[in-house]
Each structure stands twice: as structure tokens, then as C-alpha cells.
Amino acid sequence: MNKALFLTPALLAAAISAQADLVALDDASLSETTGEGLGMALENFVFNVDDAVTTVTGIESSDGSEVNVAWTEFYIMGEGSNNGTTEVAGQIGSVLHPWVLQSVRGSRGLADTDASYNADYLNFGSDIALLELATDQYDNPVENIVPYSQFSLYQGCVWGQPGCTTGAGANGVAVQKIDAEIAGYQADRTEIDNRYTNLVQINQTIIDDASATGYIGVAEQERDDAKAVSEGSYNDMAFHYNNTLDDDERGEIKLGQRADCGLFNTSCSSDERTYNASVDQYDEDFYAYVDKIKALTEAYNDPDRSSTGVSYIQRVRDIGRFRVLCGSDLSSSECTAGLIARKQETRDGIASVSVALGSGVTRRGGLDIGSKFAFTLNSTDQDGNVTERTDFLDIDMKGVYFDGSHFRLWSRPDENGQSELNGELSLNLYAKEMNINVCGEACEGDATLTAESTLYLDNFAMSLNLGYGEIQPMKFGVTSDGNFEFELVKPDAAAIGVDTSDPAAMQEFYNSYYENAPKSFIYVGNVQVGTGAGSNLGSITVDGLRSQYLKVTSRDI
């Protein structure tokens, strides 16, 4: 069934491209066209359902009654539509920057001289084809959603809006901010460099000191041994408490408390005396264990016990920090990977945007997208009286862009050898403004009240990345009880032919995964409730999100 489903758009594409060929392409054009994909663009696009009555069903309130949801507004049009009230034509892609639906062959295993080779598809085996829907793409940083949204966030405002028309250029606000951030990272790195001459050797001292004969390894072993002895004493004490004391004796004390045997240790039973001895032994062994923990902590922090003159814990911290800043190659002095390199790349993009905008370049217009819902549901007060009430949710996004996004689907046999649909999603979204209002009827016609009760999210940037080729695909399923199941599997080295029994190959695989698998982020430059003084709540940053494993299953409630 799945094959039939996805053949349909492919056939459509073939039919349409064939028609275009028949009408006008000359021999030269024809020879240049390989027909790999279908380009799409919507020019002068307006979509609006405001005249239609749309209701949404299937949502129930906590008392089990159906919530009547009226979808009273849904529009997609060009930027400047004033919340969908003024019809402005929008452009979604163009002939030179189209949305593309295409079937592509994977490139893993192909020589880079192969005609089918494409570095974008290296995480897919060359024995499969994938179906891809990709949005418009731009190399120009001003038009590319990633550098532009990063520029906006560092600039702290939406360029072109009131109060945000100056401060761009080669040494603009955004450039200065990210330069200061990079300088902070460089200072961290310099501090580490000044402490050591050879990080590979320092890393080796960490391994040596933690080995069975190293001073940390010995202290850890002593702690573990003391812990085992202490646990044995505890079990012995618990055995005597639970199995040798009678109910009356147990009723007078709790486990770990000594039984009162009087001044001369004679006013209790022999079982109680044996139990007391086990308590004493446990106390002694437990304090010995605590002493070993203290000794280990001192060993971690003592620079004098290290041949390097730097404490073990400081060396571990420094090596970890260096890997964050400069990547996993400790022998590299160039710092070509890691946070500094990534921030430098971001800085270059921001600087390009800043220079262009500072010289008067304007960006293409985005889209305005909005929806409004009215939920009618029963509300029960404290006396049990049921009344009907209506809640509202109105979302308006202004200046929205999606470029650089893609959705890929492919099929692979699962563990049972059955075909299984796999997917990968990369969704970029930038909105100059996102306004959320729940005021509804009370604010109808009152612009001031509406403005005061609106949540404003300005400079909203999101990149949602789910899946990383065949290494970590998304999988879609339905359970036998009729609920959907979405799973992002854990990274699978075997999927790209890595020998999972080879530690060096696995280390390289994970290094590559953490270096290259895309992360998700959400930035909101400015969060504000209402328009009054003190209504500004600052910014929100959720950065560096990456799921090693994710499973979502619906439940019918």
C-alpha cells in the first residue's frame, strides 16, 4: 500500500514534466534536463478560509463531552496583511529558488566522481532512493534563514522595524556581540593552553592515574572495597534484626538502633546482644567507607599527588572543556572543530548579513500565517452548576520563512525483513513576530484591550531536526490497539556499515555523530505580555537539543 501511495506523486511529477517537455523545450534544453525532480512555486498566493465555517471534532473535555471547536480563521498570505485582514499576495518559492519534490539516490558507497554522488545524501546507502520535499534554498546569507535569524537574534531586534534601522555593518551590534562571545571562549582555551604544553600527554595522565595502579584508581578501588564491606555489614545487621529478634524486641527499636541492654550489657537477650554487635560492626565499617570517600575526594583535588602539578579533577575538567571548545582531537592546535569553530562560522554569516543590511540591501518578503479557534465547552463551578463557556485561541505570525527545510522518506527492511517507512525532518522557521491572544469576545472591537492581553514573541527562530539519515531514522507505526507510535531510534552504527565490534571505529562513529548530527533550537528574541511598561519578559533560548532516542505513543483517553 505504501508503494502505491508514493508512486502517485512520482507519476504526477513525471507526467507534468513530460508535458512541459512536449510543449516547448528544444533539444539543447531537453538534454540539460534530467527530470530528477519537480520544481514548484506559488506566485501571488492567497489562502483564506474566513468566509467558510470550519469545525474540528474529536477533542473531548475532562468530563468526556465533545468540545465544539470552531476554526474561524486560517490564512496564508503575503507579509503586511495586517493579521489577514488585508489581502496581500505572498510568494512561496520562485522559478530560480523553487520548492522541490524529487526522488534521489543515496550517496554512501559512491565515489565522489560518480554522476549520482551528492554529499547531502551521504547518510543514505546508494542502494536506495529517497523521496524528498525540500523548500527553497539560498546561498545568499541575507536570504538564508539560518544566518539571517542568527543576525536578528544577536542584533536584538527585527531589522527594518521601528527602532531597528541602524547598528548594522561590518562592526555592527550583532557582530560585536558574537565577537565578544567568541573572545570569551578563546580566553577559556588560552587558559587551558597556558596550563599545559601537551594535551595528549595530559589526557594520558588522566588514564594512567585512573588505572588499577594509578593513585586515583587505587583510591577508587579502596572506596569500592570499603563500600562492599559496609554493605555486607548492613545486610548482616538487617538479617539479625529481621530474623533473630522477636516481634516485641523489634517493636522497641528501628533497624540500626541499638537495643538497650543496660549498663553491664546484661538486661537483654543474647539475640539482642548479637544484633547490637552487628550494629557496632556496621557503624565501624560505614565510617571506614566514609573515610575512603574523603580520601578519594582529596586525591581528586590534590595537585601534589599528580606528576603534572595539576589536580586530577582540574585535568578532567580542562580536557572536557577543550573538547567542547575545539573538538575531540587533542593534538590539534588549530581548533578547527568544536564550539569556537562553529561560532566563528556563525560569526561569518552574521557579519555578511550585517554588512549587506548596513549597505541598504533589503530582504525578500515573508508570509503572514494565522489561525483562530473558538472552543465551546462545559464549565462546572464549585457548586456543581454546569454552564457553557467559550475559550479562544488566536495565533498570528508575521514575516514567516521556511527556507532550507526538508522532509525525506525512504524504505528499508526492519528486523523482521519487512519493508518499513523511515523519515527525516529538518524544519526551519523564522517569524518576525508571533502574537498569541486568548481574549476572544471580551476584546472584540477593542484594539487596546486586545493589545494588552496579547503574548508577543518577536524574532522567533526555530530549527527542528528529527532524524539523521539511516544512522538515526524516524519511524512511524500504529499499535495493535489502534494508537499511533512515533520513534526516533538510537544512533545505529551498523546502518552505515561501521564494524560495531571495533572500538576505534565506534569512537570515530560517535565523534562524527556528535560533530555532525544536526541539533534543534528555539530562540525567541523578545517575549512580552501586553504593551505596558514592565511587560517585557526578556528572551528565551533553548539550544543544542538533540534526541538520542525518542518514542511517542498516543493513548485514547
Added chain:
Amino acid sequence: MLKTKLAVTLLLGASLSAQAEMTSMAEQEMSDVSGQGGVYLSGEFAINKDGGPLWENGERYRYTRDANGNLTPVQTDACDNGVCGLRFAIKLNESSEGWYVLDDLSGGFAFEGLTLRTKPAGEAMNYDYMPDGSTTYEPRLENVDDEVVVIGLPGTVSFNNFKFKYAVANNGEYGVPLADGTPFRQTDIIGVQLDGDITLKGNLLLFPVD
């Protein structure tokens, strides 16, 4: 039960140019003429507007399966508005136990003025243009000669009691238990009903890309 009424009008331009071609156009002139014609479509699609053949009285059965595999109806489920719509079930994974379902799809929509034609793409902005020797992008309008298929959206699409549900189920066929006797289960995720006119304007351009 799918009723389709299509009124197709070929633009006059197409027949006129064909006539001219027969009488006087030279080959060179002929080769210059392309994509002048088009199709103007008005249509109304109605799907299960009065209920489908399987569930004519607006109710659907749920069955039990006995030891011999025979099905016996045990329960009836009423469809929205007394009309049972089309059911379209897809199993995305061969080994999966479940199905994604577009269910109870019925109602109609009508449009007038959807056009289909081809034309040269014309002027388009190249945002990635960088002059030779330069390191800065200088977006410019470029003339693109390639032909594109243009679908002119109709402006207004009228929906008439159009409804569907998106659901997941453990069987593609409604109400039928699995072969091992597991009862049929379906979870409706969301349902949408649409009535009235929506605005849909613009041109959808379709073209091959490398």
C-alpha cells in the same frame, strides 16, 4: 459514488493559432509559438454526498469473528450527519500492526476558473547572483526562458458539507476484527468539517529541475 462533473473550455486562442498554422505560418514562426493555449476548468467534486454503498443508512457495523472466521455484526456506529463517507486506509510498514486512516470523507467542493497552461517562466529574482570576481551577492532579475506549467488557482473554492477524520486503526477495513479475533479498534485523532467559501488565489508553477 464519486461523482465528477467537469466543464472544460479550451481557450479560443488555441484553436485560432492552430488555424493560422494550417494556412500561413512558416516553420520558424511555428517554433516560436508555444504554450499559448490553455485549459479553463470549472468543476464540482462530490464524494459520498448521500452516503456510500457499504453504509447506506448512515451506520457502520462492528463485527465479531467466530472460530470459522465468519463475521457477525454486533454493534452499529452512527456516522456524522447521517452520512458515512469514504474510508482510505494506508499501512506504511509491512510489519506494523496498524493503519493510518482518512475516514468518513464526504461532501463536496466546487470551483470555477482553474486554469492550466504553459508559459515561459519569464523574469525571476536570482538572490544568489554574485558577479564574477566579486565576493558579495547582488540579487538581480533574470529572464528565464524555460517553459513552466502554470495552474491558475480559481480564486474561490466552495465547500459543501465537506468532512473527514484522521485516525489510526488496527485494521484497514472498518469494524472487522483481526484474523486472531482481536476486536477492531480505531482512534480518531482529529475531524474537520468545512462549509462555505474559501479564498485560494495565485499561480502554482510546476517545472522540472535537475
